[in-house]
Amino acid sequence: MSSPAALAGRGVLRRALRHPSFASGGALTLLLVGVAALSLAWTPHSAYLIQVRQRLLPPSGLHWLGTDTLGRDVLSMLMVGAQNSIMVGVVAVSIGLTAGVALGLLAAARRGWVEEAVMRLADFGFAFPAILLAILFTAVFGPSAVNAIIAIGIFNVPVFARIGRAAANVVWAREFVLAARAAGKGRLRITLEHVLPNILPILVVQATIQFAIAILAEAALSYLGLGTQPPNPSWGRMLNEAQTMIFTAPLLAVFPGIAIALSVLGLNLMGDGLRDLVDPRLARAR
Amino acid sequence: MSVFLARRLATLLATLLFTSLVVFLVLEVLPGDPAEVILGTEATAETLAALRAKLGLDRPAAERYVTWVAALATGDFGLSHAYSQRIWPLIAERMAVTLPLAVMAMVLTTVLALLLGVYAAAHHNKPADAAIMAVSQLGISIPSFWFAILLILLFAVELGWFSAGGFPGWSKGFWPALQALVLPAAALALVQAAILARITRSAVLETMREDYVRTARAKGLGRDRVLWRHVLRNALVPVVTIMGLQFGNLLTGTIVIEQVFTLPGLGRLVFQAISNRDLALIENVTVLFAFIVVSINFLVDLLYAAIDPRLKARDV
Numbered sequence: 001m002s003s004p005a006a007l008a009g010r011g012v013l014r015r016a017l018r019h020p021s022f023a024s025g026g027a028l029t030l031l032l033v034g035v036a037a038l039s040l041a042w043t044p045h046s047a048y049l050i051q052v053r054q055r056l057l058p059p060s061g062l063h064w065l066g067t068d069t070l071g072r073d074v075l076s077m078l079m080v081g082a083q084n085s086i087m088v089g090v091v092a093v094s095i096g097l098t099a100g101v102a103l104g105l106l107a108a109a110r111r112g113w114v115e116e117a118v119m120r121l122a123d124f125g126f127a128f129p130a131i132l133l134a135i136l137f138t139a140v141f142g143p144s145a146v147n148a149i150i151a152i153g154i155f156n157v158p159v160f161a162r163i164g165r166a167a168a169n170v171v172w173a174r175e176f177v178l179a180a181r182a183a184g185k186g187r188l189r190i191t192l193e194h195v196l197p198n199i200l201p202i203l204v205v206q207a208t209i210q211f212a213i214a215i216l217a218e219a220a221l222s223y224l225g226l227g228t229q230p231p232n233p234s235w236g237r238m239l240n241e242a243q244t245m246i247f248t249a250p251l252l253a254v255f256p257g258i259a260i261a262l263s264v265l266g267l268n269l270m271g272d273g274l275r276d277l278v279d280p281r282l283a284r285a286r
Numbered sequence: 287m288s289v290f291l292a293r294r295l296a297t298l299l300a301t302l303l304f305t306s307l308v309v310f311l312v313l314e315v316l317p318g319d320p321a322e323v324i325l326g327t328e329a330t331a332e333t334l335a336a337l338r339a340k341l342g343l344d345r346p347a348a349e350r351y352v353t354w355v356a357a358l359a360t361g362d363f364g365l366s367h368a369y370s371q372r373i374w375p376l377i378a379e380r381m382a383v384t385l386p387l388a389v390m391a392m393v394l395t396t397v398l399a400l401l402l403g404v405y406a407a408a409h410h411n412k413p414a415d416a417a418i419m420a421v422s423q424l425g426i427s428i429p430s431f432w433f434a435i436l437l438i439l440l441f442a443v444e445l446g447w448f449s450a451g452g453f454p455g456w457s458k459g460f461w462p463a464l465q466a467l468v469l470p471a472a473a474l475a476l477v478q479a480a481i482l483a484r485i486t487r488s489a490v491l492e493t494m495r496e497d498y499v500r501t502a503r504a505k506g507l508g509r510d511r512v513l514w515r516h517v518l519r520n521a522l523v524p525v526v527t528i529m530g531l532q533f534g535n536l537l538t539g540t541i542v543i544e545q546v547f548t549l550p551g552l553g554r555l556v557f558q559a560i561s562n563r564d565l566a567l568i569e570n571v572t573v574l575f576a577f578i579v580v581s582i583n584f585l586v587d588l589l590y591a592a593i594d595p596r597l598k599a600r601d602v
Contacts, residue, residue: 123297124304129538129579132572136312139560139568140323212427219429220542224557236429243435243546246450250439257432265427 015277022273028266036082045073047080047233056249065255068238069245074252077233078259084145084234085215085263091149092214093207096156101203103157104164105195108172109187118161125158130217138226145234148227152217156210163206167199174198201278208271212264219260235260290591298584305576306358309569310351319343324367324563341367341566354569363570368562373570376555383453384544384551387467387474388536394475395482395532400518400525402479403486408513410491418483425480430539434473434546441469451547470547474539478532485528489521496520523590530586534579 016022039047044064051071059066065074107118134151141147171177172195180190221227222236230237235256242252314320321337322329329337338344342353357364363373406418442450448469454462493499494517502512541553548554552571559567 120300124301128305128308128576129534131538131541132575135541135556135560136309136568136572139563139565140313140316216429220431223429223431224542224545239432239435243438246435246438247443250443253432253435253439257429257435260432261424261428264429265424268423268427 019273021269025266025269032263035079036086039079043076043079045076047076048231081233081235088149088218089211089214092152093210095153096160100157100160101164103161105168105191107165108168109191122158122161130155143226145228148221152214167202168195171195171198205274208267212267294587301580306573309572364566366567368564380552380555383549384540390471391474391536392533395478398479399482402483406487407490422480422483425476430473430477431542431546433476437469453549470543474536474543486525489524493517493521530582533582
């Protein structure tokens with residue numbers, strides 16, 4: 001027997017490909033993942049090879065997007081940078097999802113002071129600016145990709161805690177949960193067997209959007225020199241290096257930005273589309 | 287009202303206390319020895335001991351925290367280790383750049399977002415609406431610091447209308463200083479305006495479905511008059527809330543944008559403090575940022591209750 005969530009999921013999938021913003025966003029996201037996967041096996045040149053004599057070459061047949069100040073191939077760096085962005089998004093969102101959803105589910109299952117405490121903690125998370133948290137982290141532990149990811153991940157926790165709790169509370173009020181309680185199932189079992197599967201679609205939508213925010217945040221931190229460190233290519237740091245050359249090689253400041261914007265646009269469109277598909281009421285209201 | 291106010295005020299104070307605690311824990315307790323953070327790992331035992339004594343680090347952490355918060359409550363930000371001067375004048379000097387920048391960006395955001403949002407709603411499901419929505423979707427996806435670099439490329443490198451960065455200071459005259467803030471403010475405003483325009487549009491669309499709007503139209507009031515007088519006023523409630531949150535975002539957004547345009551504001555002060563390992567300065571500026579953000583949210587809460595009395599009733 002299929003659960004209601006699984007049935008809804010199948011329906012969503014069928015409509016998804018016909019939904020314009022989901023389809024276009026999905027295509028962009030697939031492109032991002034495809035490029036990152038391809039770069040694991042092949043890039044036109046090495047993204048790490050420094051050839052000072054080849055520095056600041058304009059786009060050509062050999063170097064499609066030209067070379068940077070150290071003579072590295074820009075296209076290859078962008079391709080490897082895609083791995084970096086995906087990694088940041090996946091890890092930061094996973095941290096937020098795991099801790100946040102656990103807290104949200106706990107709040108919904110326990111109610112009372114536990115719920116109150118979780119929600120106040122979430123409020124605090126919203127009040128404290130994420131970039132400051134990241135700066136504090138890097139001030140103490142030193143700038144690194146890992147520290148940037150942890151800071152972004154922590155910022156995601158209250159987001160998922162709040163959404164997880166709100167969605168779980170709705171499920172707890174449903175009749176099939178009442179039936180499960182009457183059948184003698186405990187809170188943990190109900191949470192895992194009934195609540196979690198039913199709030200999954202909402203969590204997936206939010207995860208998509210947080211993924212996009214994580215890519216933006218990591219780019220900003222790397223631009224500031226607080227994220228990914230050399231020689232690993234990252235789109236944010238490429239923009240930082242390009243800015244010093246803005247009068248001689250303006251194009252260098254264009255390509256990494258396009259890569260970031262397209263990735264974020266793809267994820268945002270996909271998230272919007274998913275939201276319409278998961279909650280058709282919202283789609284009608286628009 | 288007083289119960290509502292007291293509740294909100296208590297939340298504000300609790301959030302501020304918690305913020306200061308987190309900042310203190312991250313900077314002074316987590317790393318083990320703050321003196322080592324300040325001096326680096328190569329410092330000798332004597333210099334470390336001397337600094338510990340000078341900064342009072344030989345006292346227990348709880349005592350140091352209480353002393354610090356008590357001083358903060360009286361407006362005493364303490365001494366900067368790297369600048370060897372009091373922190374408050376340093377902050378005040380940098381505020382003269384960051385605050386006008388954030389306010390300019392907020393004004394730009396509001397004007398752009400209200401115009402675009404209301405226009406899109408008034409032309410719901412027409413090409414203009416679709417175009418505005420598409421542009422705002424793009425605006426949300428573009429990192430503000432990249433948009434800043436693009437603005438520099440166009441207006442500083444290609445056209446030469448503005449300088450690529452730097453700040454002449456207010457003492458050199460009002461206009462040159464203001465001019466130096468135009469591109470940074472525009473860069474900050476783009477993303478926030480895109481978000482706010484979408485929210486304005488959906489709030490206006492929602493309000494347009496209300497009965498009193500139909501009544502106003504049935505009374506014979508013109509379309510534009512109903513839109514701007516009746517609809518917008520009621521749609522403003524969610525818009526104002528988001529604006530409050532956005533001012534906080536703009537303020538912390540200045541940290542990145544000031545780096546792009548090398549503006550001597552609070553954000554750059556934080557960065558210099560990090561490279562100087564000036565813990566006291568980092569602590570105090572961070573708490574100040576959080577204080578401003580939390581206070582604005584508090585004010586928005588009050589404003590929100592004033593606009594919509596139903597909220598107050600629910601809260602008590």
